[in-house]
Amino acid sequence: MGQVLLYDTSLRDGMQGQGMALSAQEKVRVVRKLDELGIHLIEAGFPGSNPKEMELFEMLAGVELRNADVCAFGMTRRRDTEAAEDEALRLLASGFAPVVTLVGKTWGLHLEKVTKVSREENLAMIRDSVAYLAEAGKRVIYDAEHFFDGYRDDPWYAVECLNAAAEGGAENVTLCDTNGSSLPGQVAEATAAVLSAVDLPVGIHTHNDLECAVANSLAAVQQGATLVQGTMNGIGERTGNANLTSILPDLQLKLGYSCVEDEQLARLTGIAHFIDELLNLNPDPDQPFVGRNAFAHKGGMHVAGVNADARTFEHMDPAEVGNEREMVVSELSGKGTVISRAEQAGIRLDDERAAKALRTLKEREHRGYHYEAADASFELLLRKETDEYEPLFRLEGFRVLVEKREDGKVVTEATIKVWVDGERYLRTAEGNGPVNALDKALRGAIIDRHPHLADIELTNYKVRILDEHHGTGAVTRVLLDSSDGERQWGSIGVSENIIEASWEALVDSLEYAFQPRQESASSSERTDPARTT
């Protein structure tokens, strides 16, 4: 199978999504990560659209990339203007980016209702604009906006628009499903027709309005398209763009196309999560290939099957995309799960200790602990069965005061006394609530000895009242998600007292971060100099 070029537009089309915002510095970090992943073309934005974009292109001009070429995005010239007189095109022609992606109209409906340009004039706008940039030495990709709608409306004219780009000297014409209105069969048919009518490599750019963006991209490639535009994690306006995070392994592992090196593909999970973190999004646990649950196994039969031969219940080896097998721990699980989870975490448990851990687990599940979302607490439970477990600190005591004042203000203060490495620490801190105050006081006390714990962020705090345990009164279950910017983990606490439950989850979260473990993707991230800027 041939080579397919991956074209990432997370930084331009992806940024059209709700709540998406990145600084120029953050965008540079994204570009470096996409380069590491082996993405061939990275569309950075629209130079000249605002000062922030200008700043980004200035910064990118000085960044050396191993694999990727940077693309600048722009539109065909305005009507009644020479291409050489069009301010935006001049900026693209003089910029550093070796590739320019030009978008232009293809659909009569848009010409009539939106731009009010004649069909002939539109063809001239495409031809001139592409030719102007090609003569300036740029490689030009022509993005045919609303191509599939236009093709269904008037196939002859839609193909004429592509031919105009070809005459101008474009190196690729990309068919865009801008409204996300097309289905895989329609995309396949139109792509095949274009490939027989236009003498240029063809690309595909789809949106996910019909939940078909990935399927449409694959359909186009199977007809002979050799470039796929999309975004990481499928970010983008409305329901999002085609998800490159899925398209890449689909093409490479399932269809046998070559896109990136195997080592690059193995970074997929880490890089997909990195981009979520930068956008302040929680990685979707159910995301194909890279989600935490993508290779999760629950229940005795599945776990036994996977242990015997992973192919029994897995469509691929999770390591190929840098993910790992997750054995979901639940009331259904047995000793096999405990032993294989322990192995994954690098913990050696003999049969006897595994059996003991399982008893502890069952007893805790009965009290309301739920480890499916609390991998950190579960790992600690296993570690506590070994001789190597060392607590982060010893608690002498804590006190939390909540004061409500006449003016309505609520003030919370926590005081904590702990022993760390034989030394006693006493700290007081204020917070916007009891958990926050306790967290600050505790970290204030242990940070001298463990400075890296300062970087951990508590990203999510969920409380549930469990009343399913009749006769014992209601208990509170706290689930806490934490992150060090690269990895995410969950911890749990259960108690009749909400502060005690929160404390338990908090301590597990920090203790988990403190445990020794084999670092993989995270170590390269820490040495990334861009991270410190």
Ligand SMILES: [Zn+2]
């Ligand atoms: Zn788009």
